[in-house]
Amino acid sequence: MKKLGFGLMRLPLINDNDPSSIDFDKVFEMVDIFMKNGFNYFDTAHTYLKGNSEKAFRKALVDRYPRDSYIIADKLPIFNLTNSSQMQDIFDEQLERCGVDYFDYYMLHNVSTKHMKKFTDIDSFGFVRKKKREGKVKHIGISCHDSPEFLDRILNEHPEIEFVQLQINYLDWTDNNIRARDCYEVACKHDLPVIIMEPLKGGTLVDVPSTVKDMFNNYDEHDSVVSWAIRFNLSLDNVFMMLSGMKSVEDINENISIVDNFKPIDEVEKSILNKAVDIINDTIEIKCTSCNYCIDVCPQNINIPKYFDLYNKQKLLNHENSYSMYYNNYVSYSNHASPDKCIKCKQCMEVCPQNINIPNNLEKVVKTFDN
Ligand code: SF4
Ligand code: SF4
Structure with missing residues (x-):
């Protein structure tokens, strides 16, 4: 499987204030380019674009391509739930919105210390295990933004988890708050494949300061700013998918080209990235990723x-x-x-x-x- 996934969290909108105003002309074109180039992994969630992301997936894929030609990953919003009966209702709604009768990958969305009591009380892990037994879900996993210690605890308690989705990018790799490297190493310790989310930190690693751009350019004028970020992520051994929230045909073409012509980050490039991290960190005051x-x-x-x-x-x-x-x-x-x-x-x-x-x-x- 090619390692670039289409993240459906930030689709192009006609009106920025209206998440239902998806620009389908653009989305269809982007999806067609993606599929034509041999990529077929799509990632959505119940909460993305207030439910319109799942509906857009149906329109762009299910209504236009055979079921065995694409892979769909979806997520149960455990942070929004107050009782166990809601899980089945939401799951049914997700199948309906997406227009499928099973999910290839299904995650508990944002498993965290903050929501621990909530998702434990409603036995959300039991729920996804049941969905797997019923054949409604092929693989179960979690997305997690919490500490490596918490991740380790969850993975010890839940050996049924088959994969982990983590926020990884070169800026967060050694960040004391995100601790991407430590989380990645926990996943490796448990021998679990990793899906990378926020590889460009919500666009922060696209709009880097000019000093960083110059530094990259001086080293290799043919390598783009985005390429440095993607190549860093895909150089990690245990990564089986990297999601990218592509918003235009140009984004799709650039991402595809980088992945298809992938060359791993070498030691010299790693030291350049370390310098870039210091420069970028000095410029960003609020480390928001625009997840909404x-x-x-x-x-x-x-x-x-x-x-x-x-x-x-x-x-x-x-x-x-x-x-x-x-x-x-x-x-x-x-x-x-x-x-x-x-x-x-x-x-x-x-x-x-x-x-x-x-x-x-x-x-x-x-x-x-x-x-
Ligand atoms: S502040 Fe930014 S990172 Fe935090 S939830 Fe809002 S959009 Fe996401
Ligand atoms: S932005 Fe202010 S009003 Fe809105 S949820 Fe946060 S604290 Fe409450």
Whole structure:
């Protein structure tokens, strides 16, 4: 199997404020290029694009390709559940939305210390084991953003787990909060294959500072910024799939070309990447990956990642307030509330895989732009 998976979390939208406004002309074209080049792994989740990701998968794949030509991975949103009967209802809804009668890969979504009691009380591991026995799921796994110690504990307690989906990229590899390397090593210790998510850290490793671009370019002018990130990930031994949230035909073509012409990262390149990590870390203040999980739970309907993105961009500029116009326009014309409407309920922090103190950082956003 080719190791590039199509992540359906950030599909192209016609209207950025409306997750149902998927640009199907673009999506069909992207899927067709992907399939034509021998790639066939697709990753979705119940929560992505408020359910529209699963529906888009059906329209783009199920309605247009035979079932045995693609592989679908989906996830049970354990962080949203309060009782065990909801699992069957959600699973049935997922099959219906996706238009399939089984999933090739099925994960407990974001297994974490924060939700431990929830997913233990409703016996979500028992549920996915049952689905596997029924033939509704071929392989069961977990996605996890927690500590390596927690991951180790879960894998010790649940030997039925067949694979692990982890956040891995060269920036998070030695990050003290994400600890990607340690998590990867735990998966290896348990002899489990790894699916990589966030290989470009939500786009952060595409828009790298110019000093990093120059450093890459000076070493090899033919290798793109994205290629450095993808090659780092695919150089890891235990990786059986790397998801990429491709949003355009250009993204698809670039990703395919890098994977098809793959050359592993060598020792010199690793030391260049280490320098890049120091430079990038000095420039990003809020390490948000734009996964959008927080928006769904925010009672004030604040587009948190949008404001964090504008804030990070603003902080990168040497002159003042260049992003103020974008900020003011967004506050005035979007369907989302402005960041000063935050009531500090902290519901967003319950679901943030990056453990960001969202209310505190929203205050920083307000201070920056209101000045
Ligand atoms: S703390 Fe603020 S941003 Fe977070 S969910 Fe509550 S209102 Fe929304
Ligand atoms: S703040 Fe956290 S949950 Fe919200 S988009 Fe960023 S990383 Fe995702």
